[in-house]
Amino acid sequence: MSSKSLTIVHLYPELLNLYGDSGNILVLRRRLEWRGLEANVREVHVDDTPSFADADLVFIGGGSDREQAIVCEKLLRQRSELTSFVEDGGALLAVCGGYQLLGHSYTMGETKLEGLGLVDLYTDRGPTRLISNIAIESPVCEHPIVGYENHGGRTHLGADVKPLGRVLYGNGNDGQTGQEGCLYKNVVGTYIHGPLLPKNPGVADFLLARALERRYCNASLEPLDDSVELAANKGMYERLMSGNVQEN
Numbered sequence: 001m002s003s004k005s006l007t008i009v010h011l012y013p014e015l016l017n018l019y020g021d022s023g024n025i026l027v028l029r030r031r032l033e034w035r036g037l038e039a040n041v042r043e044v045h046v047d048d049t050p051s052f053a054d055a056d057l058v059f060i061g062g063g064s065d066r067e068q069a070i071v072c073e074k075l076l077r078q079r080s081e082l083t084s085f086v087e088d089g090g091a092l093l094a095v096c097g098g099y100q101l102l103g104h105s106y107t108m109g110e111t112k113l114e115g116l117g118l119v120d121l122y123t124d125r126g127p128t129r130l131i132s133n134i135a136i137e138s139p140v141c142e143h144p145i146v147g148y149e150n151h152g153g154r155t156h157l158g159a160d161v162k163p164l165g166r167v168l169y170g171n172g173n174d175g176q177t178g179q180e181g182c183l184y185k186n187v188v189g190t191y192i193h194g195p196l197l198p199k200n201p202g203v204a205d206f207l208l209a210r211a212l213e214r215r216y217c218n219a220s221l222e223p224l225d226d227s228v229e230l231a232a233n234k235g236m237y238e239r240l241m242s243g244n245v246q247e248n
């Protein structure tokens, strides 16, 4: 039994798992285990009442508008607990539909879905879907973050919320500002599927370090051999930046 362990709460894997988003959990688990640390992954299913009291890292994947509405209604009941978790520096990763839920609202035509209000941002649905491969540069990791985006929503950040990064290829939050995702305290919101973490191990370690720091006051992580992951990252980045990729 290792001395250090992190509890990872995976919200509604059966509803929010577009483009293999649940693969992010495998990466978090493995990167802890490869370092001799323990991962306690707790899945929260539709009929469960989630608790964040002992959570170290929370993951919310992406989903269709319909699934998002179901999840949102459930999570709104836990809003104050989630707010305390975030304000206390809890690490949270939310992808696409999950990212949109972090904000004040998601407006789809006449329908306005109330969000969790954890981060000062809001989303409305644009006239087209933004579907593309994507690459961004971000202060959370040394290498570009690469992946895939497919969203109708356009997300607008409040003045004090930083983006996760700057778009190098693709659309990001709204296809216009060059901003992608959000970074607020230890919350990472992003439109990047992939799943995100296998090709971007720096993002995984950013989140794990934040969670370890909060739990054990020590953010140090033993380096791992990421040569395979980084080769995949580099291959995709170079292909996108070469200008030879045909999107749709």
Ligand code: GLN
Pocket: 018, 061, 062, 063, 064, 065, 068, 095, 096, 097, 098, 100, 150, 151, 152, 153, 154
């Ligand atoms: N329903 C959202 C949108 O289309 C999110 C989709 C997703 O998670 N890929 O904007």
